[in-house]
Amino acid sequence: MTQPLRIALAGLGTVGAGVIRLLDANGSLIAARAGRAIEVVAVSARNRSKDRGIDLAPYAWEDDMTALAMRPDVDVVVELVGGSDGPALTLARQALGGGKALVTANKAMIAHHGMELATLAEAHGLALKFEAAVAGGIPVIKGLGEGAAANRIERLYGILNGTCNYILTQMESTGADFGGVLKAAQDLGYAEADPTFDVEGVDAAHKLAILAALAFGTAVDFGAVDISGISRIRAADIAQADALGHVIRLVGQAEVQTVDGERRLFQRVQPVLVAKDHPLAAVDGPTNAVVAEGNFVGRLLFQGRGAGDGPTASAVVADLIDIARGNAVAPFSLPVALLEKAPAADPGNRLGRHYMRFTVADRPGVLAEITAAMRDAGVSIESMIQHGSPSDAGLDPVLVAIVSHEGPESAVAAAMRLLEGSPSLAEPPLVMPLLG
Amino acid sequence: MTQPLRIALAGLGTVGAGVIRLLDANGSLIAARAGRAIEVVAVSARNRSKDRGIDLAPYAWEDDMTALAMRPDVDVVVELVGGSDGPALTLARQALGGGKALVTANKAMIAHHGMELATLAEAHGLALKFEAAVAGGIPVIKGLGEGAAANRIERLYGILNGTCNYILTQMESTGADFGGVLKAAQDLGYAEADPTFDVEGVDAAHKLAILAALAFGTAVDFGAVDISGISRIRAADIAQADALGHVIRLVGQAEVQTVDGERRLFQRVQPVLVAKDHPLAAVDGPTNAVVAEGNFVGRLLFQGRGAGDGPTASAVVADLIDIARGNAVAPFSLPVALLEKAPAADPGNRLGRHYMRFTVADRPGVLAEITAAMRDAGVSIESMIQHGSPSDAGLDPVLVAIVSHEGPESAVAAAMRLLEGSPSLAEPPLVMPLLG
Structure with a gap:
């Protein structure tokens, strides 16, 4: 069996602690599947002394998490700090720039800076993996x-x-x-x-x-x-x-x-x-x-x-097992230049049925105004229901719900524009499509 | 980009033809994702002249499919012949023994000979992959x-x-x-x-x-x-x-x-x-x-x-992309020696509720006999329904359906043994567990 895969863990919240617990609980199985042990070498978090229910004594501690990216005894940096920018992004750049693979659960950072980080990983021939960033434990x-x-x-x-x-x-x-x-x-x-x-x-x-x-x-x-x-x-x-x-x-x-x-x-x-x-x-x-x-x-x-320490840790460690096995897939499955x-x-040209809910002042002519807007915008009404009435709701606004026949989204948008600013409406309409 | 991954295809039924159609339709995308082209080099099937709606002219033809495993211009043999033994197994052994990776959709062969083939693949450092063998296109x-x-x-x-x-x-x-x-x-x-x-x-x-x-x-x-x-x-x-x-x-x-x-x-x-x-x-x-x-x-x-040419071909080609990418995972995710x-x-000690259906002769004492067997075996009855009666079913047998309270499967089995061979039953009872 080859050398262990050596991990530095930044962030010891529920997910970070979950990764440590998972590697403890399933360590021998993971080593057998990965072909080598996966070992946490160093950790960093804001507060060293906080009780997380895990023993940090076996791991080197870094007060400055970016120091994790500089350690010669680390192969992979696992970023579980969160936030699209700030320390997480700095750490990610330093890890990939410094020759370490990066595993992260940080959806905001990948959504905002995924292209930059994938480019960096590709330039250095390093893995960048983020299974845990989307849908928790679901692979x-x-x-x-x-x-x-x-x-x-x-x-x-x-x-x-x-x-x-x-x-x-x-x-x-x-x-x-x-x-x-x-x-x-x-x-x-x-x-x-x-x-x-x-x-x-x-x-x-x-x-x-x-x-x-x-x-x-x-x-x-x-x-x-x-x-x-x-x-x-x-x-x-x-x-x-x-x-x-x-x-x-x-x-x-x-x-x-x-x-x-x-x-x-x-x-x-x-x-x-x-x-x-x-x-x-x-x-x-x-x-x-x-x-x-x-x-x-x-x-x-x-x-x-889709969330929680167990499922998210499962996804983080699946990425680590892939790296330990030497499985290399481009972060977005294609070279960055081909994206x-x-x-x-x-x-606007999407077709569908739409649910439209209006909060209206209960006064004469409101329904006529709404239905006229629908007609003028070319929205065909399948059903309309009015909830509440002056007798039971006093002066409260009344809800009117309309479902359209199938038609282009642009027509619904046009109807909403016609009604914009109408004194009959207590708030902007709520529009939701129907999925069949 | 590196050399293409060169494929030999054994079996040109719906799945084999589907693989060729898929590689044709999505070839450039697949090459981009895999980092290299995936090219069919040679094919074999029982009948060369059958119309499959695909042009076989670009591929070398082998009448004897085991010859595919011997071709020096082939990296991977794709076995889509089927059958747990016979030609499929011979081909699989020759491919792995002769230094070719093997991709197969053959569930019967893997269920019966998976350990032998995984051992062979491991000994030769070759990939053995069978995503298409289970649940069609689902990865x-x-x-x-x-x-x-x-x-x-x-x-x-x-x-x-x-x-x-x-x-x-x-x-x-x-x-x-x-x-x-x-x-x-x-x-x-x-x-x-x-x-x-x-x-x-x-x-x-x-x-x-x-x-x-x-x-x-x-x-x-x-x-x-x-x-x-x-x-x-x-x-x-x-x-x-x-x-x-x-x-x-x-x-x-x-x-x-x-x-x-x-x-x-x-x-x-x-x-x-x-x-x-x-x-x-x-x-x-x-x-x-x-x-x-x-x-x-x-x-x-x-x-x-779970089946069909498109989904199954999708799984076969996913395996080929993995091989082209150089991703190596043991066939059963662990080295054979560790399985x-x-x-x-x-x-017997599994707990559950059970549905038991009896086809009974419509004569006095049948229900007493069945319920006595339940009692003697310790099966607690939650509900019992009798379908049909002499008046509407003439001399036809009558259906009795019983649902038990939660209890051990061994008790249900014991009740069935007590009723075995009873002349009251027109056929052996049908027992199904309930999944909640």
Whole structure:
């Protein structure tokens, strides 16, 4: 058996501690599978003395995490600090620049700087791996970049944020509103104290941008992801979706559209009404799921726990085993120079049915105004339901939910523009597509 | 870019032709991902002149497929002939013995001779890959052997035969009996002219034995798989399962049980009543799905098309891309010498609820006899339903369906033994566990 693979670990939060626990618990099995031991040599974190339930005595300690990248006794730096820039990025650059392979769980950093880091890794002939950055323990980076590598992937979509999925399924089962469920999720540790990145869809968008690059062979383009989150979804929307045979999920979708011979990239994260018989409707709680459609393999579904120390550590160590085995795959499955810079697609010609929810002042003519806008924009109405009335809601605004027949997204957008600033509307309309 | 990876293809049925079509359609993408072109150099099949819709002119032809293994211009032999022994096995041995890597879709050969071939591959430092042998295009061999490699896998189960799943879901949706649905499936090409290997569970058992070895680090032990098929399932069983909130699926299950410090391997393929809210219940038609539970990653689900030329070719070419990239993983993720020879587990102490269906002569005392056997064997009855009666079924036998409370499988087996040979039973009882 060859030399151990020597690891430096930056960041000892739940995932970092999980990696140490995993290597302890399954060490001999991992060494047998990898063909060599995987040994943590040095660690760094903000606070050395914090009780993490693990013994740090066997490992060298570095107060300055960038020193990990300089140690001659280290083969791979594992970055579990987080944040798109700052110390994590500095460490990543120094590791790859200094001849160390890099494994990271940092979706924000890969979404923002993945191209730069992949270029650096390629220039130095080093591995850059980030299975843990997307969908926790689900081997979807490997599944797309290797398992489905023979395919032209045409479409990709999935549930990429466990916090949002937990909140939405809790809203579904309890009938409670967003705020209350978020608070309960925070108390249980399922949502961060500042939940913005999760509930506003940014975290899912980081992951989507990474998956899209892998799947389509395009350069990562996080800036082009069209993002909306779940914070505006109400119990009434969930109830309305239910009555329509749907559930609401935050779905990331990406596809390549070919327009006049030019490939254009569509990337969006938004809440979607998912038909109850669709596989994504059964994805409950903090579970993640990714569907990819390839031109030969057809539809593949990968599902599992999208977060948590165990699943994330499993993905980090899978990357380490790959490196120990000497398995080299380009970070995005293609050399960086071949990753296509596809312009963003115009979503307007996407066809679909849409759910539109209006919060309206309860006064005469409101429905006429809304339906006139639909007519003028060419949106055909399949069903309309008005919730609440002056008698039971007093002066409160009333909810009107409309489902359109299949039609272009541009028509729905045009209808919304016609209604923009209308004094009849208490807030901007909420629009969600239906996924059948 | 380095030299092309040169392939010889044995077998030009739907999968072989699919591989050629796939390499044609996606060739430049595959070359970019693999870092080198993948080129078919030579082919062999039984009939040279058959019209397969592909042009064989670019490839050297060998009448004797074993000659493919001897060609100096070939790096990898792709075996798509099928059959556990015979020409396929001869070719596999000659390829690996003669210094060629081997890629195969042949589940029967790997289930029966996987250890011998893995030993041969290891001795010669060659790749032996068989992603296409299990679950068609789903990258589950890669998912278990690499993606989940950091985990001790504790349990594995799934829907591994598309023909059975198609038949069962058709019986569900049409209410028709097994024979009629099988006939229709044969007419549509979803079932073979001789469907025995599929409907009697042998094909699923081949796949289960391969997955179990990969997941648990045990030697492949196909002979120890306990197998029953779906040919005895009636429309009445499907209706009864439905009334109980379940569907019937042919499920392969494997787990390691530790008894007195010794690891024992449980492997079984059988029809199972799956609760409608379980992920496997939503697996319809020819789809396959595999669930693996790891000690850190938790539950992973892989789902996709389990057969057909496109998905199977996708898996074959994924293996070729791995070889072209130089990615070396032991065929069963561990060196052969480390694969444990685990004895078969005694299934008797498995706990569960069971569905038992009796076909009884309609005469006094039959129910008393059955319920007495349950009582004497210690099986507690949760529900019992009798279908049919003399008035509407004339002299036909009557169906009695019993569901037990949770209890050991050994008690159910004991009850069945007590009833063995009883003149009250028109045929042996059909027993299926419930999966919740």
